[in-house]
Amino acid sequence: MEREHVSRQYDAELNDIREHLLEMGGKVEMMISDAMKSLVDRDTQLADRTIAFDHEINHLEVAIDEKCLQVLATRQPAGRDLRFLTLALKIVTDLERIGDQCAAIAKRARELNLDPPLKPYIDLPRMATWTCVMVKEALDAFVRGDADLAVKVCEDDQFVDDLNEQIQRELLTFMMEDPGTISRAIKINYISKCLERIADHATNVAEMVIFMVKGKDIRHTIA
C-alpha cells in the first residue's frame, strides 16, 4: 500500500498536480473527439470552438508548470516524488502539443467543410478514437503508476502508424487519378499526420510512466 507523506500538505500538493493533469488530459481527449466531429459532421462552428478551446489547454500548462516548480523549490523531492514531478513537467508539454494538433485539425476541417467531401470519412474517425483511448490510457497509467498499461499504449501506437500509412496510400491514388482532388487530399493527409503525432505524444507519456515506475529509461529504444 502506498504510504502517505508525514506532511499532509505535501500529499495535497502532489494530488493537486495529479488532478490538474487528469483535467488537462480530459480536455485534450474532448478536443480530439470534437476536432474529428467538426470534420465528419461538417460542423464549422464546432471547429471554431475547438480552435478557441486551445487557450484553456495553454493556461493549464502554465498553471501545472507553476505548481510543479513550487513543489520542487519547497519540498526538495527525492525518489519517486522527484520522478513524478519532473515527468509531470514533461507530460504537460506533450499534452499542450496535443492541444495544438487538435486546433490544427479543426482548422483543416473548417477549410474542408467549404468543399464537397472527397470520400466518406471512415479511417480518420477510427484513428481519432484509437488515439483518444491511447491518451486516456497513458494518463491513467501515469496517475496510477501502471507500467503494464503504459506498455500497452506503446504497442498500440503501431495501429495508428499503420492507419496513417494506409490513408496516405489511398490519398495518393486519389491525387494521381484526379488532380482536382489534390487540395482536399493534402488537407486530409495533414489531419492524418496530426493524429499520428498525437499518438506519438501519448506514447511519449507512456514511456515516461515506465521510467517513473521502474526507474528504467526506455525512451528511444522501442522501434
Place this chain on the structure above:
Amino acid sequence: MTTKVQLDNLNVHFGATHAVKNVTMGFRANTVTAIIGPSGCGKSTVLRSINRMHDLTPGARVTGKTLLDDSDIYGKDVDPVAIRRRIGMVFQKPNPFPAMSIHDNVIAGYKLNGRVKRDEADEIVESSLRRVALWDEVKDRLRQSAMDLSGGQQQRLCIARTIAVRPDVILMDEPCSALDPIATMKIEELIDELKEQYTVIIVTHNMQQAARVSDVTAFFYLGELVECGDTKKLFTNPDNRQTEDYITGRFG
C-alpha cells in the same frame, strides 16, 4: 578503487541493548560516505565504532571486525590512541580547546606525538588553516582565543586541528547541525575538497546535505544497514522501498 575502512559483521551492544546489528560495509578511499537514517537508527554508534570511541563508554561491547587498510583496529595489540590519530573526528558542536589560542588549537593534536619545533609548528598551522579556508580570516590573530571565532569558523578550526595530524580518515558527526546556512555551505564545500586527500564518513540527519556532499550513502534503520549505494541513484531511484519511504518523507 581501494577500500579504506571495512566493517565485517559489526555489532554494538550497550548493556542489553543491541544498538548495531550485523553491519557489513566498506568505505572506499578518497570518497565521502554519508550515513543517514531516523533518530536512534545507530548511525552515530556505527561512526564511533570506527575510531574506538566506545572504549570510553562503560557497558559498551563492540564485536565483529573493523578494518583500517586490512588491519583490525580492535586487534589485541592495537593502541586506540594511535588509531584516533589516523582516524580523526569532528563533532556536532564545535569544540575548540577554550584555554588555547587559535594557533595552539591547530597544533594541539600534533604535539601529542612529541616536541615540535616552532618553525615546523607554524608551517603546519598555516597549511592546515589554509586547507580549511580559514587562514586569511585569522592570520593576524593567531594568538587570540579560539572562542572569539564564530560558530562556522570554530568548526573549520576543529577540522584544521583534525587534519594537522595528517589522518587517513575523517569522521564527522553532524558537523553542520549547529551552524547557519552559509557556514554550512562553506563546510560542505570543504568536505568536497577534503576527499582528495582523506576518506570522509559523515553522519547527517539532513538528507539534502547527504545528497549534496556524498558519493555513497548508507541508510540505517533500527540498527541495521538497509541500503548502501551511489548517492545519485539512492536519491532518485533507490532499490529498497523502505529507503524510498524515508527519503521521500513518508516515515511515520
